[in-house]
Amino acid sequence: MSADRQYKVRHRTPDAKQAAVLVIDMQEYFRGIAGPIIPAMQLTIATCRDAGIPVIYTRHAHKSPSDYGMLGEWWPDVIHDGTPEAELLPEVNKQNEDKLIHKHTYSAFYGTDLERFLKEQGKTEVIVTGVMTNLCCETSAREAFVRGFRVFFSSDATATSAEDLHLATLENMAYGFAYLVDCKTLKASLS
Numbered sequence: 001m002s003a004d005r006q007y008k009v010r011h012r013t014p015d016a017k018q019a020a021v022l023v024i025d026m027q028e029y030f031r032g033i034a035g036p037i038i039p040a041m042q043l044t045i046a047t048c049r050d051a052g053i054p055v056i057y058t059r060h061a062h063k064s065p066s067d068y069g070m071l072g073e074w075w076p077d078v079i080h081d082g083t084p085e086a087e088l089l090p091e092v093n094k095q096n097e098d099k100l101i102h103k104h105t106y107s108a109f110y111g112t113d114l115e116r117f118l119k120e121q122g123k124t125e126v127i128v129t130g131v132m133t134n135l136c137c138e139t140s141a142r143e144a145f146v147r148g149f150r151v152f153f154s155s156d157a158t159a160t161s162a163e164d165l166h167l168a169t170l171e172n173m174a175y176g177f178a179y180l181v182d183c184k185t186l187k188a189s190l191s
Contacts, residue, residue, distance in 0.1 A: 007155075007167075007174040013189035014152050014181070016051040020123045022108060023057045024130025024137050024158075026092045029085035033159050034131050038091045040156040043183040044129055045092065051190040054121060056099040058108045060136065061086040067104045106139035115147055125150040127181065133160040134169045145177045153178035154186075 026034050026041065034041075045055055061081035062068055068078055079086050088094055101112045108114050118126070126149050128141045137158050141151050153173040160166045174180050181189075 007170045008180045009174050010179055012150075012152075012179045014053075014125050014127055014186070016053055016190055018123060018150075019048075019125040019127055019152070020054045020056055020118055020121065021045065021048040021127040021129060022140060023055060023092060023094075024108060024128065024140060025058055025060045025132070026089045026130050027059060027079065027085065028087050028089060029060075029079045030131045031089060033161060034089060037131075037157055037159045038089070040154070040183040041092055041129060044127070044154060044157045044186060047183065047187040047190055048127065053127070053190075054099065054123070055095075056101060056114070056117070057088060057092070057094050058101045058103050058130070058136070058140075059086065059088060060103050060105075062104050069105055071105060106136045107143050108136070108140040109143040109147065118149065124148075125152065127152040127154065127186070128178070129154045129157040131159050133158040134165040135160070138169045138173065141173060141178050151178035152181045152186075154182065155180050156182040 048055055061079045063081045071078060099117060101108055101114050103112055126144045128137050130137055141153050144151050155170055170180060
């Protein structure tokens with residue numbers, strides 16, 4: 001049984017007119033973790049573009065120790081802005097019209113213009129994809145939920161360092177924050 005079916009307790013599909021897809025931190029720094037989900041990510045992005053859903057990328061990087069916050073205490077190696085590790089993976093194919101959010105903590109909302117941008121675009125739903133499932137993806141999904149957005153969380157276009165952490169997040173998301181989707185059911189529902 002797929003993780004999507006195992007944990008799915010509520011059923012709904014995104015509304016293409018109301019949704020935006022968040023591509024969280026698909027960067028060179030995370031290539032080892034992100035590599036296996038690139039095909040699902042590519043299909044998700046293509047499906048959303050075909051449905052007219054805007055694609056929003058986040059890029060996590062630090063300019064100086066003053067913006068490390070607690071991440072500097074928690075992680076011995078942060079992503080430094082301007083380095084090759086901070087760049088988006090070319091396989092995720094960011095296009096000029098796609099929005100890019102620069103962030104320096106787990107949340108795509110904290111200290112960014114993401115919420116304002118979504119509201120200006122009339123978007124009330126987000127589809128969360130990217131890395132790491134249990135850190136930046138989960139934090140961004142939870143924040144979206146508490147800010148009043150309907151959240152869809154990808155079970156196959158998200159990844160993290162350990163399967164148990166990935167599955168725990170999917171269970172938590174399905175229990176109280178998000179509708180689970182995968183790239184194939186997303187394609188079927190938006191086609």
